Amino acid sequence: MDASLSGRPGLWRRFTAAYAQLLSAIVVFSVAILVVPVMLQIVSRYTNLIPSYIWTEELARFLFIWTVMIGAMLGVRHSAHFDVDLLPPLGARGDAFMRIVAKLGVLAIAIVFVTGGIEFTQFAWNRTSELAELPLWLIHVAWPIAGVSWIAFLGEQFADDLRVLFGKTISP
Numbered sequence: 001m002d003a004s005l006s007g008r009p010g011l012w013r014r015f016t017a018a019y020a021q022l023l024s025a026i027v028v029f030s031v032a033i034l035v036v037p038v039m040l041q042i043v044s045r046y047t048n049l050i051p052s053y054i055w056t057e058e059l060a061r062f063l064f065i066w067t068v069m070i071g072a073m074l075g076v077r078h079s080a081h082f083d084v085d086l087l088p089p090l091g092a093r094g095d096a097f098m099r100i101v102a103k104l105g106v107l108a109i110a111i112v113f114v115t116g117g118i119e120f121t122q123f124a125w126n127r128t129s130e131l132a133e134l135p136l137w138l139i140h141v142a143w144p145i146a147g148v149s150w151i152a153f154l155g156e157q158f159a160d161d162l163r164v165l166f167g168k169t170i171s172p
Contacts, residue, residue: 016156019149020077027070034063058131062139069142073149076106079157096164103154103161110150117143 037056044052079099087098120143124136 013156016077016152019152020074023070023074023077023149027067027074030063030067030070034060034067037063055132058129058134062129062132062134065139066142069146073146073153076110076150077153092164093167096161100158100161100165103157106150107154110147110154113147113150114144115147117141117145117147120144 037053037060040050040053040056041060044050044056089095090098117140121137121140124140127136128134129136129139
């Protein structure tokens, strides 16, 4: 019997749950760190207490990119980021079918993020940022990581929806 049908989460579901918890911790940490360069910019702009550090703008932008991408990964995990209810309830099977159709669109975007993101990262591989002199691939790699994460999270969602579509029950 499949572990997800017996009430025990399978290995893949435990992995994605742990990965989602890690992403949640990272996004909290990145938002907390993001406050520092932004506050430095604000204080230096409106007071003479500290000098104006030019690297803070670049660091804030890079942290913001990662924060948005991790937030998008978590949004896909929770079916909250790209899911909009437009149709009336169609019953369990009809709703499962419509979720599958909607998630195919998200899957297509995820594949674009992976393939395009790999090229994007390769383009930045030997480049550094102008102000903070950070390797740009550290920023660009957010796109393929987001795409792979979306595919991983979509995999378990497709499995759940297919079980419903074919009349099998899913334990919480």
